[in-house]
Amino acid sequence: MCRWRSWWKGLPALVLLLAAALHFGRAPIETELTDRADRLLVAIGESWAHASFDGRDAVLEGEALSEDARVKVRAELGQLFGVRLVEDRTTLLPERRPFTFAAIRDGNKLKLEGYVPSAYARKRIIEAAEKMTPGVALSGAKELVRARGVPAGDFIGVVSFGLDQLAKMQRGRFTLSDDAFSIEGRAPDFTTYDELEVTVRSELPVDFKLARFAVLPPAVSPFMWSAAREPDGVVLDGYIPLGDARRALLDMVRAAVPGAAISDRLRLADGAPPTEGWLKAVSFALSQLGRLPGGKVTLSGTTIIIEGVAPDFAAYDALAGARRAVPEGYTLTRFAVEPPTVAPFVWGVQRTGSGIRLTGYAPSEDAKRLLLDAVRAGFPGVPLSDEIRIAAGGPAAEAWVNATVFGVSQLAKLRAGSVRGKDATLAISGEAVDSAAFATVDAALAGPLPGGFTLNRDVRPPVVSPYVFSLRKDGQGLTISGFYPDAQAHAALLAEAKALLLGAPVNDVSALAQGAPASFSAAVTVALQELARTSAGEARFDDSKLRFTGTVLYPAAIEQIRANLTQALPKSFTLDLGLDIAAQIMAGDNTQCQKAIDDLLARGSIGFSAVGDAIAPASRGLLDHVAAAARGCPDALVTIRVEVPGATPTLAGARARAVSDYLAHAGIAADRIVTDGAAAMAQGQPDAALPAGLQLIVR
Incomplete structure (x- = not known):
């Protein structure tokens, strides 16, 4: 039976039913439209854009490389089946001039920075960077900024080319600015340096040009160069600096050794000192080589080595004099030119009030240099007079250095003195600076000398005043x-x-x-x-x-x-x-006084003259303290007994009386002192009973 007057009571349920239908039916539509839109944007090459949906209405977002791209995306999305309206919220990427990109490698780290034209380009570049060298940590990839203004040509290809070059170096940089790129760094070895040079001379990426190739050859350290005289000429070996130094070097060789054939084995390398100074050092070294048939000169960084045999004393003197004319910034670290022979081989280091004086001979230039180093270290700021010469015929250089440097280290602890050597004998003499220094030197000289040298010593303690x-x-x-x-x-x-x-x-x-x-x-x-x-x-x-x-x-x-x-x-x-x-301390208890006396006698004994009863001076201190202990109990008797086996009763009694007299002078009342029993003990009789009170038994 129909109750038409109550139909409105079903309206709320109907509204809820319609709302549920709309809600649960709308979500699948939005999801499907979003998926279809994403596939469309990828298919047309515009993955930079993204569409979201409110029902069938699309909201388009993203940064476009150009206005044409925005128009294209709007048009394509508007024609997508099911889309009713398109709201364009896209923006244009900023334009960058110049359009730059850089890849910097530092060991196992690779950093990317700059701009890329698209997310696709970023992805491809990251893939290339990750494949460059296994284990290289990549940073900066997420910070690459998409921008407009990319130059014409294969941007990804030129970046990949640059990364390939960086893979050959431990440290380097590839930079791109519009259509020009640069490669900087240092080749790890000569083979890689040659490969890089060949690469940049071959075909480069299309539409891009090489603006700068600043890859340095390997840096060698030390930067070695040498010239050696052989019977048929001069052999040059090692490295030569970047630039045009080779021609000047060859002219110097011809001037130093006229007519000599030159064998050039030099290799271009980085790491040389400044070229101008280096050429001056080479000229100096070659001048010395001209005096040394069969000799050799070497530059290692800023140090110079000269080796050979001087043909005569005139040549040796000239070579020795040249050591004082080393070019500025360079050091002659080894002068291994065999000198004349002397006998006996003598030398000395004297310390006086005016400074340090070196005399005699040293077995080699290195040995002398080590001695000078030891003297300067042991006597900083002290004036040094160097009169020592190089000569052959002496001890082995190492033994000479060890012994002489040892002597110098002891001399540094003397107020005045000397270290003198003759063949394999070393003499050290002088007065110590202070007592601590004397003890140190005395202990050092007690052992064997380095190098097997024989030692003569005359080192005295310091003189002090007042004493x-x-x-x-x-x-x-x-x-x-x-x-x-x-x-x-x-x-x-x-x-x-x-x-x-x-x-x-x-x-x-x-x-x-x-x-x-x-x-x-x-x-x-x-x-x-x-x-x-x-x-x-x-x-x-x-x-x-x-x-x-x-x-x-x-x-x-x-x-x-x-x-x-x-x-x-x-x-x-x-x-x-x-x-x-001192204040008198009263014990008041005979037991305590006796304990104090027994303790004193346990730690010392009362002595007498060898044949008499006179108390030894060394026993006065003990008796004074015994007397002080006895005075602590003023009412107690003090019984003195001498127990010296073999002593006569007369001597025992005399000694007991001597102790009694001493104690009386020390303040013990005479009527408190008893000496009974001394004679009995001296005769070997049984112990007599001692009176009550304090007992002082002398053994």
Whole structure:
């Protein structure tokens, strides 16, 4: 049954159905039109353009090479079946004048830059570049700009031709500007250079011309040239610079060796020094060759080598004199002309206040040059007098150089001195600059000489003034500084210092030097013995003046030390004494005091005269410190016992009393000191019981 009054209720569903039909039916049409349009544009050779569709309406975009191309694309697209309207949004590519392109190769890198007429051209050029040399990294391809203005002719062909030439070089450049191109670079070898020259002389790409061919021949280094005299003439070998140098060179050969036949084996190459200077150097070398039958001259870069045998001394002197007239900018690095023979073969290097003087003979020019280099390096800025000559008859050049340069290196550490040679003997003498230099030279001369030479040596320590020396004692041990005159006495002093200071560390920063006053070592020994008695102090020598300062362990020690130093110091020495008394440290515990005494006696022993009871001066320091330890326990008895096997009871008792007297003078009350048991031990009897308190056993 029809309800016609309610028909409008179905309208929304109908609208949705129509919209869906339009939407899903339109997309396939647009896709198909886009595909057909793309195929059409490729087919007509206008792939630069692209069409998109809104329904059946086309929107045309892209950059055209010309207005004709735009018209063509619009017309062709408008005739495509199914297209209703064409909206042209294309633009013209910019025109470039000049139309340029460049390909630059740097090893395994190739860079493209400039303009291309089309995407097709870009693609073909990229393909050619990638095939140029396997492994070459290509850059700049995406940055090639499409533009109008390409010259007539095969643009892709001329670019491919340029890339083929770059493939033959490790580094080079191909550039195109309108219809003119250039090739620059350097050939890796002579074969490639010849091939490139032949290529540019053959047929070039049509409609393009070669504006510049700037490919250099291989750069050789060093740039070698030589001329050798043979019985039948002169042989020229090596390289000759670019330009017109060959004719001038041949004229120089004819002038230097008149009438000689010339064999020319020279090859054109790059890498030569400036041609004008090079020709001057060649002229100089050929002038020397004229004096050397059978000789040879060589240029290597800016260095010159002369080899041969001088026919006589006059020729040798002339050749030797010519060494001082080498053309500016060039160096004579080897003068291997055999000189006259001398005997004996002597030479010398003397160092004086005015500079360095070289005398005698050297076995070769190279050997002399190495010696001069060593002298200049060892004595920069010092005036040099070179009187040395080249002669035959001496040691082998290498051995001579090694030995003499070694001697020069030692001479550099001497204030004044000399290195003298005679055949296979080398003598080195002089005074060292300072103590460190003397130690270095002394160590160097202790070993064998280079080259098997025999050594005569007379190298002395430096002379210093004022002559200073210091013994400084503190909580860290003993520091020895300043200078000492004799290595043997110094070693003995170190051994005694370790004994007197009861094994305390000894830091020795002193050095060997001349200039000490008479009896210096004896004065130092006396000062060391008294310094051992201080808790801290310094004995400083300034020439023959002794400044003795520090802190002593008890008051009486000040005058004792003064008296001992005054009596024992050599008469030429003066004394300046400045002593204070150290603060007394109270242990308060017999156990601690005994431990301190035992520790002292474990690190040192109390000595006496060989046959008597007199206490040795070297034991005063130990006894002073024992006394200081005993004073730390003022109420304790101090029992002294001498345990010296084989000693008579009388001697043992006398020695015990000597120790007792020393301690009493050091501030230990006499009623605290006991000497019982000494005689019993001396007779080998069993140990007697020792009284309670502190025990001092002398062994």
